[in-house]
Amino acid sequence: MKPKLLVARPIFQSVIDSLSEKFEVTSNQSDQAWTPDAWQQAIASHDAALTTGSDPINALVLGAQPRLKIAANMAVGFNNFDVPAMTTLGVIASNTPDVLTETTADFGFALIMATARRMTESEHYLRAGLWKQWRYDMFAGAEVHGSTLGILGMGRIGQAIARRGALGFGMKVFYHNRSPLDAATENECKATYVDKETLLKTADHLVLVLPYSAASHHSIGSKEIAQMKPTATLVNIARGGIVDDAALALALKNKQIAAAGLDVFEGEPAVHPDLLTLPNVVLTPHIASSTVKTRLAMAQLAADNLVSFFATGHALTPLNQVPAKSAT
Ligand code: DGY
Numbered sequence: 001m002k003p004k005l006l007v008a009r010p011i012f013q014s015v016i017d018s019l020s021e022k023f024e025v026t027s028n029q030s031d032q033a034w035t036p037d038a039w040q041q042a043i044a045s046h047d048a049a050l051t052t053g054s055d056p057i058n059a060l061v062l063g064a065q066p067r068l069k070i071a072a073n074m075a076v077g078f079n080n081f082d083v084p085a086m087t088t089l090g091v092i093a094s095n096t097p098d099v100l101t102e103t104t105a106d107f108g109f110a111l112i113m114a115t116a117r118r119m120t121e122s123e124h125y126l127r128a129g130l131w132k133q134w135r136y137d138m139f140a141g142a143e144v145h146g147s148t149l150g151i152l153g154m155g156r157i158g159q160a161i162a163r164r165g166a167l168g169f170g171m172k173v174f175y176h177n178r179s180p181l182d183a184a185t186e187n188e189c190k191a192t193y194v195d196k197e198t199l200l201k202t203a204d205h206l207v208l209v210l211p212y213s214a215a216s217h218h219s220i221g222s223k224e225i226a227q228m229k230p231t232a233t234l235v236n237i238a239r240g241g242i243v244d245d246a247a248l249a250l251a252l253k254n255k256q257i258a259a260a261g262l263d264v265f266e267g268e269p270a271v272h273p274d275l276l277t278l279p280n281v282v283l284t285p286h287i288a289s290s291t292v293k294t295r296l297a298m299a300q301l302a303a304d305n306l307v308s309f310f311a312t313g314h315a316l317t318p319l320n321q322v323p324a325k326s327a328t
Contacts, residue, residue, distance in 0.1 A: 003047035003069075003310055008034070008055045011074065015299045022307055023048065043068055048310070050074060050302050058082035062089050070315060072305040074298050076100055077239055079212040083320050093319040094305040098156065099297040100289040105160030107263070107288040108237045112149075112205050114282045115233045115261035116142040121279045142204060142231055142258060144169055150203025151175040151191070152219065153210025153238060159189050161207055166190035174199055177210075200227040205235065212239035222247040228257050235261040237288045240268050249274035252281055263288050
């Protein structure tokens with residue numbers, strides 16, 4: 001008998017087709033919203049789940065003696081998983097590192113550029129028919145090349161953004177992280193470790209790439225924004241909740257910093273209403289890893305984790321180790 005697999009959200013049909021060779025697949029291709037009860041029941045009746053960052057797996061969802069053996073997240077971030085609870089309950093967790101690093105860094109850089117150079121604000125102006133003539137100061141933004149790039153969170157994606165800034169745009173790159181990188185990696189990224197206060201005070205463009213956890217909740221709030229330059233821009237491609245969105249909206253309104261570019265939001269897909277009305281913020285719907293090639297690679301790696309686990313007892317990119325529990 002094939003193990004029962006729940007695919008929580010729409011993914012590429014080609015990936016579902018190949019998974020169907022090994023699993024009895026239930027797939028939510030219509031993207032019907034899960035109620036908490038329906039989600040809990042669906043998890044209770046499957047051996048495996050292919051999830052996205054919006055699908056919670058925790059002690060409540062799993063229950064005391066879960067049938068589920070593995071949840072493969074189609075995301076590198078995994079704050080939708082309670083990994084310690086999954087470990088206690090014998091459920092493997094996996095994510096999709098590496099395959100999205102460069103694509104997400106490209107998008108981070110695009111958001112830095114769009115924010116600093118006021119691209120959406122000026123496009124709205126043009127589309128509204130307001131453009132009458134060339135003006136010397138029209139949508140004059142902040143310089144990107146040669147400026148100071150600050151990176152909070154220096155994992156793989158942070159490093160890829162650092163390389164783009166230093167090597168492509170001649171930027172001075174400062175970063176802050178739980179611990180400094182080794183000297184060889186720092187040298188390769190042309191990045192210098194500084195404390196958080198120095199990072200906030202010196203960055204012309206500050207980009208957030210740290211994982212979400214209770215410890216990183218509201219890493220950027222009114223106190224931190226107050227330390228930034230009034231000309232600075234802030235970009236969040238990490239996770240909602242790392243920035244206090246209400247505090248940011250107020251700071252943008254009061255021109256405490258120049259502008260922000262946000263791909264992730266507290267409580268997304270809801271967006272703080274004030275952010276929607278402000279001209280000096282570029283807003284995108286959590287699409288930093290979204291190219292066709294990368295999203296396919298993410299879906300394929302999540303699928304490969306499932307196939308590998310049921311074939312060998314080991315996922316390819318696990319987030320935890322659990323005592324052997326029969327895969328079949
Ligand atoms: C990730 O992989 O964590 C991205 O944010 C997509 O959800």
